[in-house]
Amino acid sequence: MSARARRAAVLALLAAVLLVNPVYVPHLVDAEESASGTTYDASAVDLANAGDRERLVYAVGQDDVVDVNDLAEANEHAVYGDEYRAPEAAAGVLERATENGTASTSDADASFTLRRVAANHEFAVVGDDSQRYYRIDAAASGNETSVTATEATREAVARYLVHHDAVLYASLPEHQRAAVDAVVEAGDTGYMPESGERLWELTDSVVVRDDTYYVVQPSGVADDFGPSPRGFARLALNAVGALAFLAALVLTVLAYRRPER
Structure with missing residues (x-):
């Protein structure tokens, strides 16, 4: 060779x-670690400000405030099967209660749904452009379920949410405190957390830091295409x-x- x-x-x-x-x-x-992911921002909430109260209710109120219109259509949007029994009928009873102060039904499926909704939600909201809030309760007597609805202000709802969903900054693990500091300092530019900081866990909560209430929410998606x-x-x-x-x-x-x- x-x-x-x-x-x-x-x-x-x-x-x-x-x-x-x-x-x-x-x-x-x-x-x-991939540098692609969701960016977050943190909004300071002042309960004396109407816009901030609206932002707070929109951001963290889903678990505590049931939208009567959404309840009526719940099963239509359920991916894995019906979410409620007779949600349309239950929503109709709730709406009558917001109009009259109380309403009743003897329908077994609607009654089950109403008791479940009242057990999981403190308030109901009705209306589209001009929303009205009501504190709700459901009680069973024999075969009948009665629903009561007492009108509440958005401020009352916001104050409830602040205390019900509050997470103290000092109670967070160190890596999440660092992430909260970073997202607050980032302001409107947003912050993309590193792996393990898990800011998404705080999006249903109100973070109380230095006597200020913060709502942490996704603000966009960022990608880093560097090798x-x-x-x-x-x-x-x-x-x-x-x-x-x-x-x-x-x-x-x-x-x-x-x-x-």
């Missing part, structure tokens, strides 16, 4: 080793491997076409 042929064989072997880098690179180079260390290593190895293969091919052709003397 000529010297050119030997060099071509060595380069071909080197190229093969370099080009199969997906097999070994993951074991040699750590993967960088990771693992991606850069694979790119470099592929490039060198391709050059080695090309050189091996050229030497092989020369070895057969121009024998060395």
Whole structure:
């Protein structure tokens, strides 16, 4: 075998080793955490401000305030089967209660739904453009369920939510306190948490920090398209491997076409 042929064989072997880098690179180079994900912002809430009260109710009120219109259509949007028994009938009873102060039904399915809704929600809201809030309660007597609805202001609802859903900053683990500090300091630009900071766990809560109430909410999606260390290593190895293969091919052709003397 000529010297050119030997060099071509060595380069071909080197190229093969370099080009199969997906097999070994993951074991040699750590993967960088993805820098793509959801960004968050934190809004300070002043209960004396009507706009802030509305923001608070919208952000964390879903678990405590049942929308009568949504209840009526609940099963239509349920992905895995009916969410409630007779939700439309139950919503009708609730709406009558908001109009008259009380309403009753003897329908078993509607009664079950009304008691479930009242057990899980402190308030009901009716109306689209001009929303009205009511504190609700349901009681069973024999085969009949009675619902009472007492009108409440949005301020009363907001104050309830602040205390019911409050999470003290000092009670959070250190990594979440750091994330809260970062999202507050980021302001309108938003903050993308690192892996493990789990800001999403606070989106249903009101974080009480330095006597200020904060609502943490998703604000957008960010992507970082820069190469990771693992991606850069694979790119470099592929490039060198391709050059080695090309050189091996050229030497092989020369070895057969121009024998060395």
